[in-house]
Amino acid sequence: MTALRVLAKDLRLHARDARFIATLSLFSLSLVLILSVAFGPFFRDPAREASATLWAALFFAGVLGLTRALDLESESGGGEALRLTGADPFAIYAGKTIANFLLMAVLFVLLLPCTSIFFDVGNLAVLPTVAGVAALALIGYAAWGTLFAALARGLKARELLLSILLFPTLIPLWIGAVKLTRSLWADGTIEPVRDWLKIMVVIDVLGLALAAWLYEVIQEAEE
Amino acid sequence: MTLGARGIEKRFSSQVVLRGASIELHPGEILLLRGANGSGKTTFARILATTLAADAGTVTLDGEPVRRRLGAARRAIGFVSHRPLLYLGLTPLENLEFFGRLAGVADARLRAERLLERFGLTPFARTAMERFSRGMLQRVALIRALLPAPKVLILDEPYAGLDDEGSSTLNALLGEARGKGTASLVISHDRDRIAPLTPREYLLKHGVIEPLP
Numbered sequence: 001m002t003a004l005r006v007l008a009k010d011l012r013l014h015a016r017d018a019r020f021i022a023t024l025s026l027f028s029l030s031l032v033l034i035l036s037v038a039f040g041p042f043f044r045d046p047a048r049e050a051s052a053t054l055w056a057a058l059f060f061a062g063v064l065g066l067t068r069a070l071d072l073e074s075e076s077g078g079g080e081a082l083r084l085t086g087a088d089p090f091a092i093y094a095g096k097t098i099a100n101f102l103l104m105a106v107l108f109v110l111l112l113p114c115t116s117i118f119f120d121v122g123n124l125a126v127l128p129t130v131a132g133v134a135a136l137a138l139i140g141y142a143a144w145g146t147l148f149a150a151l152a153r154g155l156k157a158r159e160l161l162l163s164i165l166l167f168p169t170l171i172p173l174w175i176g177a178v179k180l181t182r183s184l185w186a187d188g189t190i191e192p193v194r195d196w197l198k199i200m201v202v203i204d205v206l207g208l209a210l211a212a213w214l215y216e217v218i219q220e221a222e223e
Numbered sequence: 224m225t226l227g228a229r230g231i232e233k234r235f236s237s238q239v240v241l242r243g244a245s246i247e248l249h250p251g252e253i254l255l256l257r258g259a260n261g262s263g264k265t266t267f268a269r270i271l272a273t274t275l276a277a278d279a280g281t282v283t284l285d286g287e288p289v290r291r292r293l294g295a296a297r298r299a300i301g302f303v304s305h306r307p308l309l310y311l312g313l314t315p316l317e318n319l320e321f322f323g324r325l326a327g328v329a330d331a332r333l334r335a336e337r338l339l340e341r342f343g344l345t346p347f348a349r350t351a352m353e354r355f356s357r358g359m360l361q362r363v364a365l366i367r368a369l370l371p372a373p374k375v376l377i378l379d380e381p382y383a384g385l386d387d388e389g390s391s392t393l394n395a396l397l398g399e400a401r402g403k404g405t406a407s408l409v410i411s412h413d414r415d416r417i418a419p420l421t422p423r424e425y426l427l428k429h430g431v432i433e434p435l436p
Contacts, residue, residue, distance in 0.1 A: 009317075016351070076310065077304065084273075084297050086326065
C-alpha cells in the first residue's frame with residue numbers, strides 16, 4: 001500500500017505540473033522533428049536514424065524528468081517528511097520508481113508515432129516487441145534514476161551529480177535500445193542483436209537489486 | 224514515552240555546535256528550549272527527530288536507542304522544522320491524508336479535517352498550497368506533526384508566522400496532548416506565547432543544555 005500511495009502522490013504532483021509536462025513534451029517532440037528534417041527528406045538508413053532520434057529524445061527528456069522529480073521532493077522538505085513517517089524505504093523507492101517509469105512511458109507513447117511518421121519506419125507487426133524493448137530500457141532508467149536521485153537529493157550540486165551518475169549507467173542501456181529498435185524496424189527481428197537484450201535485463205536487475213540493498217542507507221545518509 | 228538524549232555532540236567542518244548536550248523529556252511534560260541564534264537548537268532538534276545523525280551520544284525512547292528501531296521511533300515522534308515538510312503542489316487535505324496514512328493512521332482524513340477546522344483552514348483544505356502565506360503553511364505543518372497523535376512532539380519555532388489565534392489553538396492542542404501523556408519539546412524565542420503552558424525551561428549555550436530557574 002505504501003508504494004501505491006507514493007505512486008499516486010507522485011503522479012498527482014506531475015499531473016498538476018502542467019508547465020513542466022508541456023516543456024518536456026515540446027522539448028522531445030522538437031528534437032524528433034529537427035532531427036527528422038536534418039536527416040531527411042531522403043534517409044540513408046531510416047531505421048537507424050529514427051531509432052537513434054527516438055532514444056536520444058527520451059534520454060534527454062528522462063534526465064529533465066528526474067531533475068524535476070528531485071526538485072519536487074526537495075523544495076519544501078516533502079522528501080524529508082516522507083522519511084519521517086517511518087514507512088518502509090523500499091516501498092517508497094518502488095512507488096517513486098513506478099512513477100518515473102510511467103512518466104517516461106507516456107512520453108514514449110507520444111514520441112513513437114511521431115518518429116514513425118517523420119522517418120517513415122515501423123509497422124504494427126513489430127510494435128509489441130518495440131514496446132517490450134522500451135519497457136526494458138525504461139525500467140532500467142527508472143530503477144537507476146530513482147536511486148541516483150535519492151543519492152543526490154541532499155546536495156547543493158544535485159542536478160550535476162545526477163547527470164554525471166546517470167550518463168555512464170544508462171548509456172549501455174540506451175545503446176541496446178537503439179540497436180534493438182533499429183533491427184526491428186529494418187529487419188523485423190531482433191535476432192542479429194539479441195545479446196543486447198540480455199545486457200539490458202542484467203542492467204535492470206542490477207539496478208533494482210542495488211536499490212533493494214542500498215536505498216535505505218542512501219536515504220538515511222541525507223542530511 | 225520518555226525521550227532521552229545523552230552526550231550529544233555535533234560538528235560541521237571545524238565548527239563544533241553541540242558539546243555533550245543532554246536532556247530528558249517525560250510523558251505529559253512540556254519543555255521550552257531557548258538559546259541565541261546559531262547556538263545549535265535546530266541541530267539538536269533534528270538529531271532528536273532522527274533526521275540528522277549525531278557525531279557522538281545517544282538518543283533513546285524509553286531507554287532504547289532510536290537508531291536501533293528507526294521506523295518505530297519515527298512513528299512515535301512528531302516533528303515541526305523550519306521548513307514546512309509538505310508537498311506544495313498538493314492541497315492541505317491531500318498532504319495530511321498522505322502523510323497520515325503512511326504513518327499508519329486509519330482515520331487520517333477525518334482527523335485531518337478536524338484539525339484543519341481547529342486551525343481555521345477548512346475553507347483552504349482543497350486549495351493547492353503554492354500561494355499559502357508563511358502562517359498558513361505553519362498551521363498545516365503543525366497539523367502534519369499532530370495528526371498521528373505522536374507520543375513525543377519536537378517543535379522547532381512552532382509560533383513562527385502564527386497570529387494570536389493560531390498561537391492559542393496551538394497551545395490548546397499542546398495542552399490536550401499533554402493530558403494524553405504526550406511529551407513536548409518546544410524550541411522558541413517567543414517565551415510569552417508558550418508561557419500559559421508553564422513549561423520547564425532550558426537554555427542551550429556553548430553546545431551544552433542547562434536548566435533555567
